Amino acid sequence: MEAKEISKTVIARLPRYFRYLSELKEKGTERISSKDLSKLMNVTASQIRQDLNNFGGFGQQGYGYNVDYLHGEIGKLLGLDKPHNLIICGAGSLGTALAGNPDFINAGFRIKAMFDIDPVKIGKFLHGIEVHSNSELEDFIRENDIDIAIVAVPVNAANDLKDKLIDHGIRAIWNFSNTDLDVPDDVAVENVHLLDSLMRLSCVKVQHLDS
Amino acid sequence: MEAKEISKTVIARLPRYFRYLSELKEKGTERISSKDLSKLMNVTASQIRQDLNNFGGFGQQGYGYNVDYLHGEIGKLLGLDKPHNLIICGAGSLGTALAGNPDFINAGFRIKAMFDIDPVKIGKFLHGIEVHSNSELEDFIRENDIDIAIVAVPVNAANDLKDKLIDHGIRAIWNFSNTDLDVPDDVAVENVHLLDSLMRLSCVKVQHLDS
DNA sequence: AACACATTGTTAAATCTTTGACAACTTATA
DNA sequence: TATAAGTTGTCAAAGATTTAACAATGTGTT
Numbered sequence: 001m002e003a004k005e006i007s008k009t010v011i012a013r014l015p016r017y018f019r020y021l022s023e024l025k026e027k028g029t030e031r032i033s034s035k036d037l038s039k040l041m042n043v044t045a046s047q048i049r050q051d052l053n054n055f056g057g058f059g060q061q062g063y064g065y066n067v068d069y070l071h072g073e074i075g076k077l078l079g080l081d082k083p084h085n086l087i088i089c090g091a092g093s094l095g096t097a098l099a100g101n102p103d104f105i106n107a108g109f110r111i112k113a114m115f116d117i118d119p120v121k122i123g124k125f126l127h128g129i130e131v132h133s134n135s136e137l138e139d140f141i142r143e144n145d146i147d148i149a150i151v152a153v154p155v156n157a158a159n160d161l162k163d164k165l166i167d168h169g170i171r172a173i174w175n176f177s178n179t180d181l182d183v184p185d186d187v188a189v190e191n192v193h194l195l196d197s198l199m200r201l202s203c204v205k206v207q208h209l210d211s
Numbered sequence: 212m213e214a215k216e217i218s219k220t221v222i223a224r225l226p227r228y229f230r231y232l233s234e235l236k237e238k239g240t241e242r243i244s245s246k247d248l249s250k251l252m253n254v255t256a257s258q259i260r261q262d263l264n265n266f267g268g269f270g271q272q273g274y275g276y277n278v279d280y281l282h283g284e285i286g287k288l289l290g291l292d293k294p295h296n297l298i299i300c301g302a303g304s305l306g307t308a309l310a311g312n313p314d315f316i317n318a319g320f321r322i323k324a325m326f327d328i329d330p331v332k333i334g335k336f337l338h339g340i341e342v343h344s345n346s347e348l349e350d351f352i353r354e355n356d357i358d359i360a361i362v363a364v365p366v367n368a369a370n371d372l373k374d375k376l377i378d379h380g381i382r383a384i385w386n387f388s389n390t391d392l393d394v395p396d397d398v399a400v401e402n403v404h405l406l407d408s409l410m411r412l413s414c415v416k417v418q419h420l421d422s
Numbered sequence: 423a424a425c426a427c428a429t430t431g432t433t434a435a436a437t438c439t440t441t442g443a444c445a446a447c448t449t450a451t452a
Numbered sequence: 453t454a455t456a457a458g459t460t461g462t463c464a465a466a467g468a469t470t471t472a473a474c475a476a477t478g479t480g481t482t
Binding site: 244245246256260261263264268270271272273274275276 | 457458459460461462
């Protein structure tokens with residue numbers, strides 16, 4: 001029997017489940033039913049059960065889901081059972097802000113270095129992270145077991161940087177530049193597109209037509 | 212006849228169309244067919260035609276779409292024909308980075324002020340934008356015709372802030388704190404959730420199972 | 423141990439989204 | 453002016469996602 005494919009839509013929802021489960025865990029909640037979780041998260045109980053069932057039976061009939069166990073299992077699915085080593089390319093204000101975000105560190109993402117072309121920035125420490133020259137990129141990636149690269153450079157530099165990163169072995173790119181980075185099938189990319197998100201806000205009138 | 216509803220999925224794609232059309236416009240391309248645009252954007256021509264047709268016939272049979280005109284029309288749909296006045300709540304490194312992002316300004320989003328509770332920051336200028344005390348929030352919003360508020364404060368302060376903002380008349384919130392802000396029906400919110408996005412990257416293995 | 427209750431996993435129906443197909447129309451060319 | 457080529461708008465089919473329903477199974481209580 002072929003392993004049934006799990007849709008991207010479902011996978012995209014996992015971090016949100018994880019977030020709510022983290023909160024429940026913190027509050028000391030031991031178990032939760034799909035019904036109660038659905039109220040909390042503003043989705044249908046059916047969707048929760050359907051989603052979780054894609055990955056195997058995490059719940060127990062008549063009991064619900066054990067918060068701790070489910071939290072752990074979804075964490076594993078998200079790859080959070082192992083730490084991840086990141087670099088940030090671009091030591092501008094966005095790159096620097098990302099370097100200082102404690103949420104990432106708490107979730108096990110370790111930012112190992114920043115890279116920039118500006119000689120003034122190279123050698124400096126931002127939020128405790130050293131800014132290196134781009135010329136050190138390749139060696140640094142190989143020697144420090146880097147998992148994920150953050151692209152926080154201007155649009156016009158993003159594509160060349162992407163090619164270099166892939167060339168140096170990076171297989172996951174978090175892209176903050178305002179362009180879509182196309183990558184081969186074996187490379188994962190998350191295009192964040194803050195401006196797109198902001199535009200969705202300013203088009204409220206359209207949304208109101210349709211609801 | 213009832214106006215047919217336009218799905219959120221379609222609306223969510225508009226900023227991406229707008230982005231590609233901006234690029235085409237800059238390159239001086241006068242007209243484009245759904246087929247050519249589909250190649251550029253990596254979607255089907257059918258989807259483009261279907262999407263655009265939701266808003267009326269922007270194209271012309273046998274000719275295609277006029278880049279300039281389509282760009283303008285989508286811009287209007289996105290509310291970009293009028294400028295928007297923003298405030299940033301939270302003058303931490305993320306708020307500051309957003310304040311300095313030139314993409315937003317180029318798209319007509321004008322950042323009018325920042326707000327913070329830290330007395331050390333109040334009165335300072337970051338990327339040319341003054342940091343105000345939270346106590347000035349209400350008056351500033353009313354007097355400066357503020358459209359959109361950016362929430363870039365720690366999780367535990369986000370919900371109270373949201374309530375205040377809505378109370379003071381804000382109807383669009385761009386939320387960067389790592390929690391879902393629930394809002395009434397007449398308020399728009401975009402929850403950015405950077406950490407969720409990062410987690411989608413670290414769960415590459417799951418994704419590879421399913422493709 | 424038996425019963426009432428709660429809750430999942432799973433199936434099937436309903437809904438939404440995407441794709442393919444083509445008539446209708448425009449442009450360009452001879 | 454007639455014809456060939458190109459392209460949209462639109463309809464219908466295919467595919468994906470969400471929701472509802474319920475049998476199966478576990479829990480808790482008496």
